[in-house]
Amino acid sequence: MTSRAQTQLPGFLQGIQAGLTIAIGYMPIALAFGLLAKNTGISLMHTVGMSLFVFAGASQFMALGLLALGTGTVEIIFSTFIVNIRHLLMSMSINEKAVPESKLRKMVYAFGITDEVFAVASTREGGVGSHYLYGLSLMAYSSWVINSGIGYAAGTALPPAFQQGMSIALYAMFIGLLIPSVKKYRKALFLAVTAGLLNSLLVLILPVGWAIIGATIGAVLLMELIQKEEK
Amino acid sequence: MNLETTLGETNSTVWIIILGMTLVTYIPRMLPLVALDAEKIPPVLARMLRNIPYAALGALIFPGILGIHDQLWYGLVGGIVAVGVAYTGAHLIVVVLSSVVVLSALALLL
Structure with missing residues (x-):
């Protein structure tokens, strides 16, 4: 790239x-x-x-x-x-x-x-x-x-x-975009995995657009909390 | 089957729907870019906003990738191929085409 x-x-x-x-x-x-x-x-x-x-x-x-x-x-x-x-x-x-x-x-x-x-x-x-x-x-x-x-x-x-x-194309693209960041920053892996897991739970109770929002914000907030703990 | 009556929508109703969809799609995409001054955002919030892409990618990939076929493993195989190829540092298009080729071949066998 x-x-x-x-x-x-x-x-x-x-x-x-x-x-x-x-x-x-x-x-x-x-x-x-x-x-x-x-x-x-x-x-x-x-x-x-x-x-x-x-x-x-x-x-x-x-x-x-x-x-x-x-x-x-x-x-x-x-x-x-x-x-x-x-x-x-x-x-x-x-x-x-x-x-x-x-x-x-x-x-x-x-x-x-x-x-x-x-x-x-x-x-x-x-x-x-x-x-x-x-x-x-x-x-x-x-x-x-x-x-x-x-x-x-x-x-x-x-x-x-x-x-x-x-049907895999766009998912493969998302993965292809994520992996180089994951190799560089460990936090990228944590953020992506956390959001993916949160999203799996949230799609059960929310419309898909809101589940993505909730999972994204949730993962970012969790990252903030962990970084604060480490300081 | 008369589709016009099946739909119960007239020509102009569909255009009104398209107009409404256009506005409710465009406004959320546009508002932050014109209303937020990136330099005035507090550092903590700015850091969180810069973390959003990785989290959003995770949520865009999972669990949606499992839903591309009745068999959950089908999407999983495609994901594993993409991770493997991407890990070698291959170009994005190569990552995408490898997964597509492997899954097309699998679909022929199914």
């Missing part, structure tokens, strides 16, 4: 390069979203529009499920809010790492902060700037929008075995 070539590239191209993995990971999910949207009965415009404007995988699948059940507008929007409120925490963390820039630029790149964009940007060495984040999220975004449309129009997904294999 820290090859010499990368440090010489301008921020935008570094972002494009780092975003390739996300683009690959999004492909099967977006294809599946397009296909499912077609089966739900919404139009191609709605499908591509949802990916274009909302750009949030889990909540888009949930919206399709709720639409199919005939759920009301307010409930669908509220459920989306519940699932996506976790990004508040992720943006707070990105804000710590972001280089000082105009609010306008921040408002633009804020749109692209999905789980995956957050994961790649926040594990990057050093700070993050708008050019890097534009490149990174542009890759993720194009893959998401284009493949949603292809999934709808083609009406078929990838071959079953490959599709099944591709």
